[in-house]
Amino acid sequence: MALLEIDNITISYGNRPTVTDFSMKMNEGQIISLVGESGSGKTTVIRAAFGLLPGGGKVTAGDILFEGESVLGFSKEKWRKLRGRGMSMIFQDSGAMMNPTRRVGNAFVEYIRTHENISKAEATKKGIEMLERMRLPDGGNVMKSYPFQLSGGMRQRVGIAMGMTYAPKLLLADEPTSALDVTTQAQIVRQMMELREQYGTAIVVVTHNLGVACYMSDYIIVMKDGRIEDQGSRDYILHESGNAYTKKLLDAVPSIGGTRYV
Amino acid sequence: MFDEKDVILEARHVSRIFDAAGGRKLVANNDINLKFYKGKTLGLVGESGCGKSTFMRFLVSLDKPTSGEILYHGKDIMKLKGEKLRLNRQNIQMVFQDPAQSFNPKMKIRDVVCEPLLNFKRIRPSEKDATARRLLEMVELHGDFADRYMQNMSGGQRQRVGIARAIALEPEIIVMDEATSALDVSVQKTIIELITKLQREKNITIGFICHDIGLVQSFAHQIAVMYLGNIVEVLPGEDIDKGMHPYTQALLGSVFDIKMDFSKKIESIESEAPSPLDVPPGCPFCDRCDRCMDICRQVHPTLKKVGEDHEVSCHLYE
Ligand SMILES: Nc1ncnc2c1ncn2[C@@H]1O[C@H](COP(=O)(O)OP(=O)(O)OP(=O)(O)O)[C@@H](O)[C@H]1O
Ligand SMILES: Nc1ncnc2c1ncn2[C@@H]1O[C@H](COP(=O)(O)OP(=O)(O)OP(=O)(O)O)[C@@H](O)[C@H]1O
Ligand SMILES: [Mg+2]
Ligand SMILES: [Mg+2]
Numbered sequence: 001m002a003l004l005e006i007d008n009i010t011i012s013y014g015n016r017p018t019v020t021d022f023s024m025k026m027n028e029g030q031i032i033s034l035v036g037e038s039g040s041g042k043t044t045v046i047r048a049a050f051g052l053l054p055g056g057g058k059v060t061a062g063d064i065l066f067e068g069e070s071v072l073g074f075s076k077e078k079w080r081k082l083r084g085r086g087m088s089m090i091f092q093d094s095g096a097m098m099n100p101t102r103r104v105g106n107a108f109v110e111y112i113r114t115h116e117n118i119s120k121a122e123a124t125k126k127g128i129e130m131l132e133r134m135r136l137p138d139g140g141n142v143m144k145s146y147p148f149q150l151s152g153g154m155r156q157r158v159g160i161a162m163g164m165t166y167a168p169k170l171l172l173a174d175e176p177t178s179a180l181d182v183t184t185q186a187q188i189v190r191q192m193m194e195l196r197e198q199y200g201t202a203i204v205v206v207t208h209n210l211g212v213a214c215y216m217s218d219y220i221i222v223m224k225d226g227r228i229e230d231q232g233s234r235d236y237i238l239h240e241s242g243n244a245y246t247k248k249l250l251d252a253v254p255s256i257g258g259t260r261y262v
Numbered sequence: 263m264f265d266e267k268d269v270i271l272e273a274r275h276v277s278r279i280f281d282a283a284g285g286r287k288l289v290a291n292n293d294i295n296l297k298f299y300k301g302k303t304l305g306l307v308g309e310s311g312c313g314k315s316t317f318m319r320f321l322v323s324l325d326k327p328t329s330g331e332i333l334y335h336g337k338d339i340m341k342l343k344g345e346k347l348r349l350n351r352q353n354i355q356m357v358f359q360d361p362a363q364s365f366n367p368k369m370k371i372r373d374v375v376c377e378p379l380l381n382f383k384r385i386r387p388s389e390k391d392a393t394a395r396r397l398l399e400m401v402e403l404h405g406d407f408a409d410r411y412m413q414n415m416s417g418g419q420r421q422r423v424g425i426a427r428a429i430a431l432e433p434e435i436i437v438m439d440e441a442t443s444a445l446d447v448s449v450q451k452t453i454i455e456l457i458t459k460l461q462r463e464k465n466i467t468i469g470f471i472c473h474d475i476g477l478v479q480s481f482a483h484q485i486a487v488m489y490l491g492n493i494v495e496v497l498p499g500e501d502i503d504k505g506m507h508p509y510t511q512a513l514l515g516s517v518f519d520i521k522m523d524f525s526k527k528i529e530s531i532e533s534e535a536p537s538p539l540d541v542p543p544g545c546p547f548c549d550r551c552d553r554c555m556d557i558c559r560q561v562h563p564t565l566k567k568v569g570e571d572h573e574v575s576c577h578l579y580e
Contacts, residue, residue, distance in 0.1 A: 039418060095363060145282075180473060186528045208450075249448055254476035
């Protein structure tokens with residue numbers, strides 16, 4: 001049985017079908033990248049798998065199965081149990097998901113304490129430890145900060161820390177490293193891959209960085225206009241695919257010493 | 263390549279110190295000196311949290327340095343007030359790092375894009391619709407998106423709305439803070455072609471904060487590398503691979519590329535990142551530098567010229 005199976009789904013906002021005929025299947029310990037056009041539906045697909053489509057979004061056809069069970073009809077209670085250790089998500093806009101009037105630490109401690117019966121002090125310690133693993137210096141100070149007092153990449157790393165706290169069976173990561181400098185990005189990419197090595201975590205990573213996609217994943221899905229445009233192994237995507245859009249993307253990847261516009 | 267008389271904006275000894283919890287002081291910018299030239303792009307790269315956004319926000323008067331000055335055509339913009347400040351805003355526009363947080367999610371895209379144009383009476387209300395469409399299409403968004411709300415857009419679509427709004431006024435200076443990080447590489451390429459075309463036609467100056475070294479070197483005339491609040495190297499864009507500062511070299515070693523050897527582990531800086539609450543007395547990079555010498559722990563290095571348009575702040579090259 002696959003860990004996650006998305007079977008021919010259509011997702012609509014209002015009456016507008018946004019993602020159509022999307023299918024994918026993944027097993028424990030697998031890393032799949034979702035790449036492709038901005039606005040093609042990558043965020044929509046993984047939020048559907050996490051049961052958290054933004055307002056007006058609905059799966060209107062097909063099914064999503066987690067460990068063989070359809071998640072589409074899950075009750076709130078069932079989702080609450082699954083999120084954290086079963087499935088977790090790093091949001092594309094971690095900053096915007098934070099409550100601007102609450103200290104980062106309060107939210108993190110509350111998150112930890114809904115998943116584990118531990119004291120506030122223990123939860124704080126655990127939170128700081130996770131933040132420092134994400135290369136955030138002085139985790140104690142980050143916990144005491146309001147979101148606006150952190151940089152964009154620091155807020156994103158708070159989101160990554162939360163998503164990784166319980167080494168979930170499935171991690172859905174939406175542009176996890178796009179706000180990070182390259183050395184921090186390299187660290188986070190390694191940490192995610194270590195989750196897989198140590199705990200067998202399966203990861204879906206949405207990214208515009210094709211280098212990151214190729215480095216991390218076993219399988220790559222290319223999306224365009226709400227559909228799967230192309231898919232295959234890294235070698236297939238990089239060297240064998242004849243798909244025009246895949247080629248267009250590969251040609252546009254900026255590289256050091258490459259094309260200059262000025 | 264750079265001529266003193268083309269300096270349009272200059273930061274002199276700019277520092278910013280924030281108050282942190284427990285009465286501690288956080289040094290986000292430390293004695294920054296940078297020059298922006300007419301019609302040229304300055305790329306700013308550096309570690310997450312090193313103070314890039316903090317610095318760029320001064321240019322659009324959203325925050326003030328704790329000390330130092332920012333001269334725009336020779337005048338300190340920190341001293342502008344009232345109507346002068348308002349008018350100055352149309353000359354320097356910024357695309358923010360977090361588009362979701364910088365606009366009201368309940369606003370229609372048409373209004374987001376046209377608001378500055380209406381504020382400065384550059385268009386009549388009746389021209390809104392056509393203007394919004396034209397601007398959206400420039401950033402590869404469908405004109406019909408004008409009717410949508412900000413909250414119903416994808417990450418990369420929001421970024422493009424922010425870019426359309428900033429270029430609408432055809433300002434003298436555009437500051438873009440991670441403005442293309444949520445775009446696929448193909449759309450990103452279109453955007454870079456668009457802004458470099460605008461730059462050539464209208465002689466626009468661009469400040470571009472970016473984590474993608476491959477991207478920023480493709481169109482920046484000069485690149486400044488920042489670390490823990492300090493500018494550690496400034497060099498011509500096309501020479502980024504000749505960066506001399508050990509931090510610049512570490513950045514180059516951590517770039518993911520589709521032509522890399524995927525069987526090799528990606529390099530990074532292994533040691534703990536230092537905190538801006540606790541900056542080491544000597545070189546800001548000394549604790550993580552594998553070429554650290556005794557002097558590095560004691561004396562704060564300053565930027566020294568090492569070549570044409572190339573400055574490095576490192577004791578190795580003194
Ligand atoms: N809440 C919403 N209501 C209506 N339409 C939406 C909503 N959220 C997204 N959309 C639309 O659905 C399409 C897919 O959006 P999605 O966010 O899934 O794209 P994406 O592939 O993640 O893009 P990006 O790479 O730019 O983040 C886009 O055209 C977007 O405008
Ligand atoms: N309003 C504020 N109050 C207190 N501290 C702040 C404030 N704004 C920024 N800081 C701190 O200043 C430092 C620099 O932040 P800044 O946003 O400039 O970083 P950045 O280089 O843009 O990083 P990123 O690449 O992650 O966006 C960080 O340590 C941040 O926590
Ligand atoms: Mg998205
Ligand atoms: Mg920033």
